[in-house]
Amino acid sequence: xxxxxxxxxxxxxxxxxxxxxxxxxxxxxxxxxxxxxxxxxxxxxxxxxxxxxxxxxxxxxxxxxxxxxxxxxxxxxxxxxxxxxxxxxxxxxxxxxxxxxxxxxxxxxxxxxxxxxxxxxxxxxxxxxxxxxxxxxxxxxxxxxxxxxxxxxxxxxxxxxxxxxxxxxxxxxxxxxxxxxxxxxxxxxxxxxxxxxxxxxxxxxxxxxxxxxxxxxxxxxxxxxxxxxxxxxxxxxxxxxxxxxxxxxxxxxxxxxxxxxxxxxxxxxxxxxxxxxxxxxxxxxxxxxxxxxxxxxxxxxxx
Numbered sequence: 001x002x003x004x005x006x007x008x009x010x011x012x013x014x015x016x017x018x019x020x021x022x023x024x025x026x027x028x029x030x031x032x033x034x035x036x037x038x039x040x041x042x043x044x045x046x047x048x049x050x051x052x053x054x055x056x057x058x059x060x061x062x063x064x065x066x067x068x069x070x071x072x073x074x075x076x077x078x079x080x081x082x083x084x085x086x087x088x089x090x091x092x093x094x095x096x097x098x099x100x101x102x103x104x105x106x107x108x109x110x111x112x113x114x115x116x117x118x119x120x121x122x123x124x125x126x127x128x129x130x131x132x133x134x135x136x137x138x139x140x141x142x143x144x145x146x147x148x149x150x151x152x153x154x155x156x157x158x159x160x161x162x163x164x165x166x167x168x169x170x171x172x173x174x175x176x177x178x179x180x181x182x183x184x185x186x187x188x189x190x191x192x193x194x195x196x197x198x199x200x201x202x203x204x205x206x207x208x209x210x211x212x213x214x215x216x217x218x219x220x221x222x223x224x225x226x227x228x229x230x231x232x233x234x235x236x237x238x239x240x241x242x243x244x245x246x247x248x249x250x251x252x253x254x255x256x257x258x259x260x261x262x263x264x265x266x267x268x269x270x271x272x273x274x275x276x277x278x279x280x281x282x283x284x285x286x287x288x289x290x291x292x293x294x295x296x297x298x299x300x301x302x303x
Contacts, residue, residue: 044131046197047124054120055128058113067108074101088227092220126201134182188274195267198260206255215248 040059044052062068078098085094106129113125185203187196206212222241226234253268 044128047127051124058116062112065112071105071108202256202259205259209255211251
């Protein structure tokens with residue numbers, strides 16, 4: 001349960017913070033260039049067409065914003081660092097740097113959009129940023145799957161006489177792919193669509209809560225300490241980890257409730273329980289899927 005809760009906390013924190021990812025793929029042209037439109041979906045569920053048209057225009061005009069450009073440059077620098085990162089400590093430090101850079105990108109984007117058009121609804125803007133995130137992740141996953149299929153095909157051509165073990169390997173690799181935030185925060189049976197929408201928006205806001213951020217930082221520090229601890233020390237730390245996970249869950253609940261007081265305690269508990277169950281099931285499935293070691297991925301497809 002402890003590992004499942006940690007997976008939940010990690011993915012939960014990513015629910016709204018990947019809006020920056022499509023930006024580096026856009027050529028440095030005028031904001032109204034054709035390529036800029038490619039990273040934006042044609043429509044966003046829950047956002048009226050007229051409102052989305054305003055958001056889309058403001059996002060395209062924001063591309064040259066100085067703060068956004070600085071945040072984009074920082075993210076590109078961090079992505080370049082991934083090629084030289086070795087060891088879990090460096091990977092964890094890099095992940096924390098990515099979180100800070102993504103926070104800066106999201107803030108700069110929202111500030112710029114609302115400055116360009118103050119009539120834009122903030123909740124609709126959050127919906128749009130989340131939709132961009134999901135579209136970006138989907139494109140990345142599809143590209144990775146195509147690359148894997150190409151590698152498998154090339155290997156098969158190179159070893160025609162070898163036993164056909166590639167289909168099993170390919171299947172295992174597909175299974176080890178983690179749940180996306182959209183899957184993790186999908187609709188929960190017994191909870192209305194309206195409440196689920198409120199929860200997703202509140203979850204986005206809750207990531208800025210000081211208590212949540214403090215507990216997550218403490219959790220990262222404890223994980224670093226545990227990496228070099230002896231078996232006895234790790235055993236003694238186990239209770240501290242469990243207490244911290246419980247505190248983090250309470251802090252998430254409190255932050256989400258504060259972000260949207262209209263959500264009842266029963267509704268929040270039902271959603272959180274469902275999300276934790278999904279995370280636990282995904283973690284269990286991943287641990288049993290294959291003997292092939294998982295590639296270290298401190299961010300992106302994630303963790």
